[in-house]
Amino acid sequence: MSDRNKYNTRQKNDIIECLKEAKGTQMTVSDLNYRLHGQGVNIGMTTIYRHLEKLLEDGVVNKYTADGDRSAYFEYIGTEDCHRPMCFHCKCVKCGRLIHLDCGELSEVVHHLEDSHGFTVDPVKTVFYGLCSSCREVA
Amino acid sequence: MSDRNKYNTRQKNDIIECLKEAKGTQMTVSDLNYRLHGQGVNIGMTTIYRHLEKLLEDGVVNKYTADGDRSAYFEYIGTEDCHRPMCFHCKCVKCGRLIHLDCGELSEVVHHLEDSHGFTVDPVKTVFYGLCSSCREVA
DNA sequence: TTGCGTGCAAAGGTTTTGCATGGCA
């Protein structure tokens, strides 16, 4: 609350643009900083953290805390897709990849949890842990 | 691999006992340390971390990285229940409660992900984020 | 006696906070 995101600044725009460009991928704060740096843009870590915090509250980005990683992942969501539908994520515990899964059939799970267990799932935040197809073949 | 957990030590037993007693709840390393401390037992943080790492590999405990928390949660699993069946967990983003969910119907999800998406889910590690029934009513 | 176990101290990495300065409106 309060007056967050009141002003439009260069940093704010650069951060949002960078997130949009990387839509569909997940980035740590370091990744984001590195990417911006590569574009000739330099923004202090502190500022990035503070903006992401605001964007998270506003539902513009999502935050994942994947087990095994030290830092959190952020991903642009916008308000269009991936927000409404049954968009889950799968994290491969072996290769570390985070896979998008936009599958309508998974809505059954949501309804089941809702009806039988009284739990309202937020699909976007939920992460399935396991082995991706590539890593499974190797194992 | 290697010779981990080769010896039986006071620390090892105390840690496992403490985890067992708290079965069904989730504890951070600090929680565990605090609890042991309350029992008059003092074990170095390093030792706790190292034992939990081994216990995790052996499947005796589970580790959760709940979004929003800095530290990881550990929970005693043993080898009896909650290991084999379709035991998922639901984390309420409001009250922070972590709910066990031992539901056979959820096995459909596992099979669906396996068959249609080639992803082998580890139910025990997977956490659904959302609102529990109590918090939903309030909201 | 051998070699893993233990724990202190320190390092490593992520995130937060304090504070003086900069810049939008």
Place this chain on the structure above:
DNA sequence: TGCCATGCAAAACCTTTGCACGCAA
């Protein structure tokens, strides 16, 4: 001009690593 935004430095935290000593077998 009034305030929020910025970013450096430092603090706060969690976790890991190095190393000397302790202890199970």
